[in-house]
Amino acid sequence: MLLHFHHLTKRYGDNTVIDDITATLDFPHVLALLGPSGGGKSTLLRLVGGLESPERGSLTVDHEPVPTSDKSLRTYRSNIGTVFQSWNLFPHLDALANIMLPLTAVHGLAPDQARARAEELLERLHLNGHGQKRPAELSGGQRQRVAIARAVAIRPKLLLFDEPTSALDPEMTAEVLEVIADLKSEGRTFILVTHAMNFARTVADQVAFLANGQILEQAPAKEFFSAPTTETAQRFLAKVLKY
Amino acid sequence: MTRHHTINAVISVLLGAILLAAACFAILQAISWNWSGVWAYREVFWRGWLNTIWISAAALVLSVVLGLLAALGRRAPYPALRWLSTGYVELIRGTPLLVQLLILFYVVADAVGLQNRYTAGIGILATFSGAYIAEMIRAGIESVGKSQLESARAIGLTRWQTYRHVIFPQAIRHIVPPLAGQAASIIKDSSLLSILGIEEFTLAAQQVNSATYSTLESYLPLAIGYLALTLPVSLLARYLEHKYRYET
Numbered sequence: 001m002l003l004h005f006h007h008l009t010k011r012y013g014d015n016t017v018i019d020d021i022t023a024t025l026d027f028p029h030v031l032a033l034l035g036p037s038g039g040g041k042s043t044l045l046r047l048v049g050g051l052e053s054p055e056r057g058s059l060t061v062d063h064e065p066v067p068t069s070d071k072s073l074r075t076y077r078s079n080i081g082t083v084f085q086s087w088n089l090f091p092h093l094d095a096l097a098n099i100m101l102p103l104t105a106v107h108g109l110a111p112d113q114a115r116a117r118a119e120e121l122l123e124r125l126h127l128n129g130h131g132q133k134r135p136a137e138l139s140g141g142q143r144q145r146v147a148i149a150r151a152v153a154i155r156p157k158l159l160l161f162d163e164p165t166s167a168l169d170p171e172m173t174a175e176v177l178e179v180i181a182d183l184k185s186e187g188r189t190f191i192l193v194t195h196a197m198n199f200a201r202t203v204a205d206q207v208a209f210l211a212n213g214q215i216l217e218q219a220p221a222k223e224f225f226s227a228p229t230t231e232t233a234q235r236f237l238a239k240v241l242k243y
Numbered sequence: 244m245t246r247h248h249t250i251n252a253v254i255s256v257l258l259g260a261i262l263l264a265a266a267c268f269a270i271l272q273a274i275s276w277n278w279s280g281v282w283a284y285r286e287v288f289w290r291g292w293l294n295t296i297w298i299s300a301a302a303l304v305l306s307v308v309l310g311l312l313a314a315l316g317r318r319a320p321y322p323a324l325r326w327l328s329t330g331y332v333e334l335i336r337g338t339p340l341l342v343q344l345l346i347l348f349y350v351v352a353d354a355v356g357l358q359n360r361y362t363a364g365i366g367i368l369a370t371f372s373g374a375y376i377a378e379m380i381r382a383g384i385e386s387v388g389k390s391q392l393e394s395a396r397a398i399g400l401t402r403w404q405t406y407r408h409v410i411f412p413q414a415i416r417h418i419v420p421p422l423a424g425q426a427a428s429i430i431k432d433s434s435l436l437s438i439l440g441i442e443e444f445t446l447a448a449q450q451v452n453s454a455t456y457s458t459l460e461s462y463l464p465l466a467i468g469y470l471a472l473t474l475p476v477s478l479l480a481r482y483l484e485h486k487y488r489y490e491t
Contacts, residue, residue: 051397078399088394092412101408102398150398 001158001189002026003048007057010043017043019213020057027206030184031191032221034200035210036236041193042162044210048191049160050077061158078106081151081159086167088147089135095122095146096131099153107154114153121149125179141172145179152183159183159190166195177203197240201225209233280455281464291447292468298365298443299430299472305369306429307422310376315406317381328377335374340435343371348439364436372429379421383414416487423480427473434469444468 003025010018018040025031033041046052047059050066050073059066067073082088089098096118103114122131125145135143144164151159161180165173177199183190184203194200200207200221207224209217209232216230228234316328335343344367352363387410395405437446445465452461 049397051393074396074399074401077397080397082397084390084393084397086390088390088397090391090394090409090413102400105404105408106399154398 001029001031002060002062003031004060004063005057006059008044008047008054008059009056010040010047010052011055017213018047018054021213021215022057023208023215023218025206025208025215025218029187029189030204030206032200032204032207033191033193033210034197034207034224034236035216039211040213041210045160045162045191045193048158049080049082051082078102078154079157081154081156083144083147083151083159083161083164085163086140086144089143089150091135094132094134095127095138095149098135098146099150102150102154117153118149121153122146125149139172140168141175144168144172144176148176148179148183152188157189159188161190161192161194163193163195195240197225197237209236211236274459276460277455277457278460280457281451281460284451284454287447287451288444288464288468291442291444294442294447295430295433295444295468296472298361298368298436298441299426299433301365302368302372302429302433303426305365306372306376306425309369309373310380313373313377314380314384317377318384332374332377335371336378340368340371340432341438343367344435344439360439360441364439364441368429368433368436371432372425375428376422376425379425380414380418383416383418384410386417387413420480420484420487423476423483427476427480430472430476431469 005021005023005025008018008021009016017038021044033044035041043052047054048061048066053068053073067076089095090101093101096115099118099121100111100114103109103117104111109117119131122128125148127142127145127149130138130142130146135146138146148164164180165176168176173196177196180190180192180199181203192200192204204221207219207221208215209224209228209230211232216232217224217228219229224233225237228237313328313331316324317332319325319328344364347367347370348360348363352367357363357366391409391413392405395409400408433443434445436443437449440446448461448465452458455461
């Protein structure tokens with residue numbers, strides 16, 4: 001997958017979160033966006049996902065420009081699977097209905113087709129017997145796996161994970177990371193924002209390191225973790241990998 | 244609060260209740276009742292009471308529609324629609340129902356040639372109530388978290404699909420309890436329609452009073468008749484409030 005940013009800029013009020021990025025990110029399947037909090041990782045992910053529009057500049061995904069008009073943005077988003085940090089399931093719908101909603105409402109599948117696909121995914125993500133439960137009746141890890149099932153069910157060309165395990169305890173984190181690792185072995189393409197460094201090291205092909213709204217460096221994951229070139233990345237890795 | 248204070252408070256309340264009961268008893272004793280005169284007009288009461296029920300029901304349905312439109316209008320992407328809806332809600336909520344009845348009935352309804360006083364009365368009552376319901380619906384919609392709207396956007400739902408599949412099913416639990424309370428208000432407020440000559444419950448009692456000259460015997464059943472309607476509705480409102488609070 002090829003991402004290209006051209007003078008990409010995003011501000012929230014006076015706060016410039018993405019500061020005039022011009023870069024090309026080329027990765028076979030999995031890209032990890034790493035860096036300190038507030039460095040712009042999530043915002044960059046959201047720009048790629050069409051959930052935010054840039055103040056200035058533009059971006060392309062596999063040579064296709066990310067649209068700017070409301071209507072084409074909606075179509076664009078509907079073909080990308082997004083998993084957020086937490087609470088992105090619909091609390092009034094059970095797990096099955098959560099997965100089926102985008103299929104029936106957006107992608108035009110018949111209810112029984114959508115149900116079959118949702119049930120198959122629940123089984124694949126080890127959620128058998130949980131289909132009839134609402135999010136409040138599921139554990140955090142189960143909830144996040146349902147969210148992943150919902151994102152995968154639409155057969156997206158690209159999956160985005162925005163700190164998918166930040167709100168989970170270690171055991172649930174492991175459940176979710178396992179599922180994400182499985183997605184990689186299935187050959188899916190995704191971008192991952194995470195603080196789970198060891199996981200990023202094993203699952204990512206390519207790493208982009210962001211700080212202060214800039215991409216400070218990018219490298220294949222192994223290279224980045226063994227020999228980061230910028231001082232900021234060296235300090236960051238030294239700190240987060242210390243314990 | 245200490246035990247001593249509690250006992251004092253209980254004694255005060257009891258004493259107050261006893262005094263009030265004694266006063267009522269003395270007054271009621273002093274009255275020479277004329278129930279038979281009023282009983283002869285029971286048909287009038289009955290018809291008025293039934294009229295109040297269907298007028299209130301019609302006004303409720305219409306005001307929910309108006310309230311929904313105004314609530315959506317205030318969130319619409321078109322400024323003109325937002326201003327119109329906000330203007331409606333603030334104008335109605337800022338003026339008394341009686342004033343609205345006089346202006347809308349004698350000026351507006353007259354001007355547009357609306358002859359049927361029942362239609363006009365129900366319309367005005369619904370216009371009044373709709374402004375309050377709009378605020379209830381708006382509050383319900385705004386109770387749905389930002390992350391929910393974000394999810395809806397992420398999966399590619401349209402604005403209407405987001406309302407239908409995400410916002411309304413979640414907002415309804417915040418809307419229904421106050422809405423039931425509003426139903427009780429409509430029943431009470433419908434008594435003001437008597438000034439337009441609409442033959443609802445209050446006008447019926449007034450007619451019985453002027454025919455029998457038995458004021459208390461005419462108006463006591465009036466109060467009880469309203470309570471018989473509003474009490475169940477209020478209980479329903481409380482039940483729904485309780486039910487939706489604990490069910491997630």
